[in-house]
Structures are given as C-alpha cells and as structure tokens.
Amino acid sequence: MPKITDVAHKAGVSVTTVSRVLNNRxxxxxxxxxxxxKAMKDINYQPNELARSLYRRKSNTIGLIVPNVSHPFFxxxxxxxxxxxxxxxYKLLLCNSNRDVNKExxxxxxxxxxxxxxxxxxxxxxxxxxxxxxxxxIVSFDRALSKNIPVVTSDNYLGGxxxxxxxxxxxxxxxxxxxxxxxxxxxxxxxxxxRYQGFLEGIKTRKDQISLITKELNTxxxxxxxxxxxxxxxxxxxxxxxxxxSDIIASTIIQACYRLKKAIPDDLKxxxxxxxxxxxxxxxxxxxxxxxxxxxxxxxxxxxxxxxxGEKVPFNxxxxxxxVERGTT
Amino acid sequence: MPKITDVAHKAGVSVTTVSRVLNNRxxxxxxxxxxxxKAMKDINYQPNELARSLYRRKSNTIGLIVPNVSHPFFxxxxxxxxxxxxxxxYKLLLCNSNRDVNKExxxxxxxxxxxxxxxxxxxxxxxxxxxxxxxxxIVSFDRALSKNIPVVTSDNYLGGxxxxxxxxxxxxxxxxxxxxxxxxxxxxxxxxxxRYQGFLEGIKTRKDQISLITKELNTxxxxxxxxxxxxxxxxxxxxxxxxxxSDIIASTIIQACYRLKKAIPDDLKxxxxxxxxxxxxxxxxxxxxxxxxxxxxxxxxxxxxxxxxGEKVPFNxxxxxxxVERGTT
Numbered sequence: 001m002p003k004i005t006d007v008a009h010k011a012g013v014s015v016t017t018v019s020r021v022l023n024n025r026x027x028x029x030x031x032x033x034x035x036x037x038k039a040m041k042d043i044n045y046q047p048n049e050l051a052r053s054l055y056r057r058k059s060n061t062i063g064l065i066v067p068n069v070s071h072p073f074f075x076x077x078x079x080x081x082x083x084x085x086x087x088x089x090y091k092l093l094l095c096n097s098n099r100d101v102n103k104e105x106x107x108x109x110x111x112x113x114x115x116x117x118x119x120x121x122x123x124x125x126x127x128x129x130x131x132x133x134x135x136x137x138i139v140s141f142d143r144a145l146s147k148n149i150p151v152v153t154s155d156n157y158l159g160g161x162x163x164x165x166x167x168x169x170x171x172x173x174x175x176x177x178x179x180x181x182x183x184x185x186x187x188x189x190x191x192x193x194x195r196y197q198g199f200l201e202g203i204k205t206r207k208d209q210i211s212l213i214t215k216e217l218n219t220x221x222x223x224x225x226x227x228x229x230x231x232x233x234x235x236x237x238x239x240x241x242x243x244x245x246s247d248i249i250a251s252t253i254i255q256a257c258y259r260l261k262k263a264i265p266d267d268l269k270x271x272x273x274x275x276x277x278x279x280x281x282x283x284x285x286x287x288x289x290x291x292x293x294x295x296x297x298x299x300x301x302x303x304x305x306x307x308x309x310g311e312k313v314p315f316n317x318x319x320x321x322x323x324v325e326r327g328t329t
Numbered sequence: 330m331p332k333i334t335d336v337a338h339k340a341g342v343s344v345t346t347v348s349r350v351l352n353n354r355x356x357x358x359x360x361x362x363x364x365x366x367k368a369m370k371d372i373n374y375q376p377n378e379l380a381r382s383l384y385r386r387k388s389n390t391i392g393l394i395v396p397n398v399s400h401p402f403f404x405x406x407x408x409x410x411x412x413x414x415x416x417x418x419y420k421l422l423l424c425n426s427n428r429d430v431n432k433e434x435x436x437x438x439x440x441x442x443x444x445x446x447x448x449x450x451x452x453x454x455x456x457x458x459x460x461x462x463x464x465x466x467i468v469s470f471d472r473a474l475s476k477n478i479p480v481v482t483s484d485n486y487l488g489g490x491x492x493x494x495x496x497x498x499x500x501x502x503x504x505x506x507x508x509x510x511x512x513x514x515x516x517x518x519x520x521x522x523x524r525y526q527g528f529l530e531g532i533k534t535r536k537d538q539i540s541l542i543t544k545e546l547n548t549x550x551x552x553x554x555x556x557x558x559x560x561x562x563x564x565x566x567x568x569x570x571x572x573x574x575s576d577i578i579a580s581t582i583i584q585a586c587y588r589l590k591k592a593i594p595d596d597l598k599x600x601x602x603x604x605x606x607x608x609x610x611x612x613x614x615x616x617x618x619x620x621x622x623x624x625x626x627x628x629x630x631x632x633x634x635x636x637x638x639g640e641k642v643p644f645n646x647x648x649x650x651x652x653v654e655r656g657t658t
Contacts, residue, residue: 069398072404079397082398092422092423093422094423096415254612281581281607282610310357
C-alpha cells in the first residue's frame with residue numbers, strides 16, 4: 001500500500017510539502033499542488049482515514065450559541081440540550097457569545113466551516129439577515145428571529161400574569177417590576193419582554209388600588225445589583241411586592257432586604273422567574289415562575305433534528321409555565 | 330477534469346443541489362444525496378474543496394467531559410475553558426457524564442471517532458487504563474488519573490487549612506466538616522479530599538480545645554440536603570462552626586439555619602468552598618475558599634494545546650486558593 005513517502009518521491013517534492021498539501025497549510029503553489037494530487041492519483045494513495053471522511057455525509061454535530069453558559073439559566077438549558085442531543089446521537093459544540101456582535105458572527109462562520117448539521121441560537125444580537133443566510137437548520141430559543149425561523153419559548157405572557165395574580169392575592173398594593181441586570185439590556189426581540197406585558201395586564205384589573213413602578217437595573221455585576229436595588233428600596237420604602245424578571249435578580253432583592261432589615265415575606269413579597277436550581281438554594285427559598293427547561297430543551301432538539309432530516313416544523317412553539325410557591329410570598 | 334456542472338447533469342439535479350450535498354447544507358433527501366454521490370463516483374469528480382476537507386487532519390476541536398454542566402462550579406469552569414479555547418482557535422465539544430461509567434466510556438469512544446485533538450477530563454469514574462489507552466493529549470481537572478497524565482488543580486490542602494485557621498480565629502469550638510451531596514459520593518481519586526486533610530491539620534493544632542465531627546451527605550437533591558443538615562444540627566445543637574466542601578452545600582446549611590432560627594454568623598459560622606458566583610448571590614453572602622477558576626481554565630487549555638503541539642508539560646500543576654470573607658463568619 002502506497003505511503004506518503006511514495007507520494008513525495010513520485011511528485012519530486014519533500015514529505016513536508018505533501019503533508020502541507022494534505023493539510024492545506026502554508027503556502028503551496030498551484031503547480032506543486034497539482035503535481036502532488038497527480039502523484040497521489042497515479043500511485044492510488046488513499047489512506048482509509050481519508051476514504052472514510054470522503055463520503056462522510058453527517059457530522060452529527062449541533063452548534064449551540066448562548067450568551068454565557070455560566071449563567072444559571074443557560075447552564076441548565078445547556079445541560080438538558082446536551083442530554084437530549086446525546087440521546088439522538090448528536091454532539092454539542094458550545095459557543096459563548098457574551099452578546100458580542102463580532103463574536104456571534106465569528107461563531108456563525110466557524111459553525112458553517114465545521115459543518116455542524118444545525119444551530120441552536122440562544123443569543124441574538126446580529127441582524128436577522130445573518131441567520132437567514134446561514135443555509136442551515138436552525139432553532140431559535142426564546143428569541144423571535146424571523147417568521148421563517150422556528151422559535152421555542154415558554155409562555156412569558158402567562159408567567160407575568162401568574163405573578164401579578166399572586167401579588168394581588170397576597171394583598172400587595174405598592175408593586176415593582178425589576179428587570180435587566182445579568183446579560184445587559186434586553187434586545188427588543190427578546191420574548192421575555194412579554195413577561196412584563198402579562199404582568200401589566202394582571203395589575204390593570206386592580207389599577208384603582210395598586211400602584212406599579214418599573215425599575216431597570218443598569219449592571220450585571222451581583223454586588224452592584226444589590227446596591228442598586230437597596231437604593232431603589234430606600235427611595236421607595238412602601239413597596240410591598242416585587243416581580244423580578246429572573247431568579248438571579250430576585251436573589252439580589254433578597255440580599256437588599258437583608259441589608260435593610262426588611263422581613264420577607266412579611267414586609268415585602270418577591271417572585272422570581274425561571275425556576276432554576278438557584279431558586280431552591282437561596283434563603284428563603286424563592287417563589288418563582290418556573291420554565292419547563294427539560295421539556296423546552298427536548299422540543300428544541302426534536303425540532304432541529306426534524307429539520308435536519310428535511311421535515312417542515314411549526315414556527316411558534318410555546319410551552320406553559322407554572323407558579324411555584326415557596327418562602328418569599 | 331469533471332466539473333460540478335457535469336455532476337449535476339449526470340445526476341439530473343441542479344448545481345445548487347450538488348453544492349448542498351457537497352457542503353452538507355440545506356434539505357436534501359436521502360435519494361437525491363445518493364444520486365449525487367453515485368454521479369460523482371461515476372465521472373470521478375473530486376472537487377478541491379472536498380479534497381481539502383478530506384485531507385485535513387486537524388479538527389481544532391477539544392472534547393470536554395464534566396459530570397454536569399448545570400452544577401455552578403462546572404458551568405463557570407466550562408465558560409472559562411470555552412473562552413480560552415476560543416482565543417486559541419479551538420472549539421469545545423461538551424459532554425456531561427453524569428458520573429456514569431457507561432456514559433463516560435461512550436463519550437471517550439465518541440471523542441476518538443470524532444478526532445478531537447485533545448480531551449479535558451473533569452469527570453472520572455472509569456479505570457485509569459481507559460485514559461491511558463486514549464492515545465490523545467489529555468489534561469485531567471481536579472482528579473489524579475495517573476502519574477502519566479497532567480493534572481490541573483487548586484491547592485485543596487491549603488484551602489482546608491485556611492478554613493480551619495479562620496474558624497479557630499473566630500473562636501469556634503464545636504466544629505463540623507460537611508461534604509458529599511451534589512455529584513454523589515466522592516471518588517477516591519478526587520483531589521478535593523485534600524481539603525479535609527488540610528482542615529484536619531489546622532484543627533489538630535488546637536485539638537485540646539476543639540471538637541471536630543464529620544458528616545457526609547447522602548443525597549444530591551437540594552431539599553433533601555437541607556433536611557439532612559437540619560437533622561444533623563438538631564442532633565448536634567452546640568456546633569458553632571462549619572466548613573462545607575462546596576458553596577452549594579454551604580447554601581443548604583444556611584437554609585437549615587433559617588429553618589431552625591439559628592443566627593448566622595452569631596450562632597453559627599459557615600465557610601464554603603469554590604468561590605462560584607452563587608457565593609455572592611445567597612443571603613448572607615458566603616465566606617468561602619475561592620478557587621482561581623479563570624486561571625485554572627487558562628492553564629488547562631494551555632497545557633492541552635502544548636501537548637497537541639508535541640511538547641512535554643509538567644504533570645502536577647497546582648494553583649493557590651484564597652480566603653474570601655463575607656457575611657457568614
């Protein structure tokens with residue numbers, strides 16, 4: 001069986017040059033390249049490893065782009081996505097975009113080059129055109145990219161509604177909605193904004209008795225968030241109910257109450273959002289709107305693989321959320 | 330030399346379709362794909378692009394095996410590993426082993442098949458032989474696999490020592506070490522066991538005045554851990570200082586104190602381990618032994634890539650830890 005040294009000898013070049021042609025590395029003139037290819041063909045040089053990848057059609061790899069896998073929500077999502085991808089014999093290439101346009105663009109190029117079979121997009125700052133030109137099956141998570149790209153999300157509107165209903169039931173009258181923080185400013189396409197709409201709708205039914213104030217956090221650093229919330233609560237001492245747009249934000253509100261010696265839930269009731277493990281770990285355990293992360297992940301993988309197989313899938317995929325009452329309400 | 334148009338003509342499909350098959354993009358039925366491959370073979374079509382990927386040996390991909398990326402420690406580790414891999418133009422294939430021997434074995438096979446260039450092993454239940462047979466550059470994280478496999482870890486012994494020194498300084502006399510929990514029973518190779526040895530060494534200097542009791546948690550479920558710790562504290566009501574082997578365990582101790590109405594730090598002082606973001610999010614914020622996760626990750630990637638390039642690297646790579654005092658001591 002012919003070897004790389006035979007190719008080099010036949011082509012009249014060094015083994016290093018053949019290797020460079022094979023690996024497509026370094027500068028090789030077109031003439032040299034042709035000579036090497038001709039030699040390979042002449043002596044029928046075809047290692048098995050090559051032959052195998054020659055007709056390999058499938059990479060069985062899915063690309064996942066998230067803002068930051070160390071965020072509790074995305075770490076649990078990533079865990080479940082990998083779990084269900086593995087069950088279907090797919091591997092997961094993980095990309096953290098840090099919500100940076102350039103890094104996102106770079107990752108999309110990289111995923112195309114590496115021939116992933118599909119992409120799960122959990123981060124989105126780029127213009128939609130970049131995704132439509134991807135020419136790859138894609139599922140968007142929690143972000144409406146375009147009418148032509150399937151999106152999986154939980155019922156954010158219902159989540160907001162459940163939160164307002166509970167605060168009203170608990171007789172809160174001076175209510176705040178606190179959002180932003182981790183992950184920076186919300187993109188307009190972020191479906192999580194529906195949380196606020198649902199919450200507002202619930203509050204409106206009692207608008208004669210209830211005052212609502214909204215507060216956007218300007219930082220994503222925990223200590224600064226606690227300080228920002230503390231200041232907010234000092235300026236607004238009568239607030240007796242808060243809906244936070246994430247469990248992380250809710251945890252910083254608990255810390256602010258601890259500093260200000262406000263009793264939870266007696267002085268102030270708090271509802272978080274996401275239902276990640278963090279909500280069970282903090283003290284007191286957090287009342288929260290729980291997203292069905294396991295089911296959302298299973299559905300995302302299913303929709304992506306069905307597209308990879310050439311099937312058409314529905315564009316809007318909405319799963320219900322649920323209220324989990326714990327120690328903060 | 331045959332062209333892509335010849336393939337299209339021979340297969341009776343459009344050039345776009347041939348291109349899609351070659352690039353493994355878009356929706357192509359199995360039948361069409363077969364037709365195109367047959368045409369390519371019949372007319373001996375070998376495009377440069379294909380030849381390129383054919384002969385390309387480098388995948389620029391690193392395989393990462395962790396027990397569970399949703400655990401705060403591993404999610405932050407994964408974030409930093411991806412960050413530094415990306416900086417060196419490597420991608421990360423993520424595998425969650427769930428500490429399951431079969432899944433770990435399956436992943437190792439899969440990583441070999443997919444020709445990752447190296448493996449980072451953050452989970453290890455398999456026999457060492459399986460890793461020695463891997464024939465791939467490997468770096469073990471926090472687990473001593475064998476004398477022949479480089480390991481990156483933080484100074485667990487020092488961490489334990491710092492914890493005992495602080496509890497002694499804070500005049501604790503009835504001390505407990507609580508470990509286990511999340512992730513199940515510790516494997517003997519787990520270097521984290523050194524934490525206990527360092528802690529013990531510190532306690533020994535005052536053994537005439539201090540009593541030490543160790544408690545292994547038998548569950549990895551948060552609510553059960555809180556119950557187990559509560560029971561333990563009820564049976565041992567005089568305990569005034571606890572060193573927990575992780576921040577997660579420390580957070581369940583805080584919850585148990587909340588239930589039993591023990592004041593932190595007045596009645597009971599608590600020190601965690603890891604220094605993950607969770608330690609800043611819980612109330613009161615946790616005093617903890619902080620592992621230098623960013624530096625550990627950078628070193629891990631560096632050692633792996635140096636091995637991929639054929640360099641020899643040191644086997645023992647130990648980075649210092651630091652004490653971060655917050656509200657629980």
